[in-house]
Amino acid sequence: MGSEFDNLDYSTFAFDHRITRSIFLSGLVILIYDHLLTLNAEIKYIWSSKLRPSTYWFCAVRYLGLAAMLAILPYYFGVSDHELQSTVLSEH
Incomplete structure (x- = not known):
């Protein structure tokens, strides 16, 4: 019985890895953008007030x-x- 990875070639693996990195990077950019958008309000309401458990x-x-x-x-x-490439090729 064959593995589901038997038909995985380098080009498929590289394409999938590129898609995964692009999705991760877009999420990171959105998160940093959100932090920058709300930084003024955070300074005003969080950092300049009394520190509470919340x-x-x-x-x-x-x-x-x-x-x-x-x-x-x-x-x-x-x-x-x-x-x-060396990892994928060594598995086959």
Whole structure:
């Protein structure tokens, strides 16, 4: 019984990887754009007021998501095409 990856060639793998990176990058750009759009309101209402537990929760939710996306960024863009090609070709 064959694996579902038996018919996976390098061009299909590279195309799928490019689509995945494009979707990830578009999500990251939208997230950064949202952060920049609301930065003035955040400074006015969050950072210039008294720090409460809700302020900490807001910051945790807001900045942990951004930090996670930035931490994952090298995973999507750090692998060179040569490494991908050698990985795919070594499996067949």
